[in-house]
Amino acid sequence: MQLSEQEIVRRQNLQAIRDLGIEPYPAATFEVNITAKEINETYDHHEEEEKRNLQQVRIAGRVMTKRVMGKAAFAVIQDGTAKVQIYVQRDMICPDENKDLYNKLFKKLLDLGDFVGIEGKCFLTKTGEITVKATSFTFLSKSLKPLPIVKTDEEGNVYDAFTDPELRYRQRYVDLVVNPHVREAFLKRTQMYNSMREFLNGKGYLEVETPILQPLYGGAAARPFKTHHNTLDMTLYLRIANELYLKRLIVGGFDGVYEFSKDFRNEGMSRFHNPEFTQIELYVAYKDYEWMMNLVEEMVEKVALDTNGTTKIQVGENVIDFKRPWKRYTMFEAIEHFTSIDISQMDEDELRATAKKLHVPIDPSMGKGKLIDEIFGETCEAKLIQPTFITDYPIEMSPLAKKHRTVPGLVERFEAICNGKEILNSFSELNDPIDQRARFEEQLSLGKRGDDEAMVLDEDFLNALEYGMPPTAGLGIGMDRLAMIMTNSNSIQDVLFFPQMRPKVTASNAEEEEE
């Protein structure tokens, strides 16, 4: 292994710490009684000073900067909440003759990135920054690699920002340490989950877990990942959706179930697609898609408030307002709104001519439903910035949705479009087992014609439906896409801790391959 100059120095420092008789990786708990954030907030809110004992704070964290001025020094440490400045005087932490703890350990052997524990009292510096004056300090853990140190001046200008996306995604742990905005985005993501759980649990719905390894993949149109179980000697698939399992639970008598489902699709990657991603799916018995639209508005408005404190979210150039009610169009209305063409009564030939006129790319294999979907996608979707419900989709695209109660050829389905992208999908679920079997068979014939994303027929799911499923409304929300909006992120990789990357061939694993 080739070590850089700085890595060699740090390993030497590690040994020097041991030579002082100090364990660089101590086992014992270091009790803290306050966080950096709490210390900073205390300074912002003077009335709270009384409530907190700032004479005896104990805090632990990673050393981010160090400014030594002879016999005293300032450093900034960062804990799980924020950064706080500490002040170390030689004679304060070394009251006796032996000054090694300051002169050697603190001044020389303590590197940026090391973890320390500080005990001391808070005071305000000349320039008014709340600071912990150390009465003792404890070495907690050595860092052997230099962190990319990001500096910010008084005016907020950032220097040497750690920005290389490849390094940031491959070494997210480094990204998280030095880029506070990255950390904030992930805190918001978790807040989204908490917010939805609170909302759905409050309505009495049950959070469940269903199989990720499935003998048949269903519930969506996508290519799966395939694997093999040795003991059963059988093929298993990583789920592309959990829809069919949640519906089985509705059949089983749970009237409201939801799951945060990690799903897997063996398809292209882009800034909107990662091979594994998360959906929340929700099914509620005795409800329809109209009811679900109201629930979605209520829930997503709450998520915006809980994550951002407002319904108005800045996303790129746009401000997106999730305040209820959202705009609603049927798919035909949306197309008419953006193109001034009413296609609702057109037959296949007329649709094809209209698509051509609108410069929508089509091919001869497209049927009526696909043509409508394509016209919508090309002319409307990108223009829908504010959250908007699009309702009533062509039946061909939706083999698991119930036929529309009044309009032939359509299903009771809606999507919400936001910032020009679909963020969620919902329908009145198809619960007629005869119709469901027919729809699966249509998919089978599509599959035989070479559509490798056509759905497969799930006999056991049909068996469940034949026992009877109540009328049910179902919903799936792309959590990653919603997180992108709630955090103003441009790429799905910015809301996934560890986005999928092609492995980088390094010198060391190239050697392993040779061996």
Add this chain to the structure above:
RNA sequence: GAUUUGGUAGCUCAGUCGGUAGAGCAUCUGACUUUUAAUCAGAGGGUCCCGGGUUCGAACCCCGGCCAAAUCACCA
């Protein structure tokens, strides 16, 4: 999968016409008891992504490959 852009010190980047590899921060040595992009004086640090080619000579030109990003294609 296609196109474009990029890959140089730990990080962010510069590198002229093809002629000994550069800066800031970080690191090392020294000074400094309220600094905050600390400051001051000095020093060290390179598989220029990989492999071939052209050339007296390649970070730079040519060919092939790897990785990444953006756009497109694909895609509930």
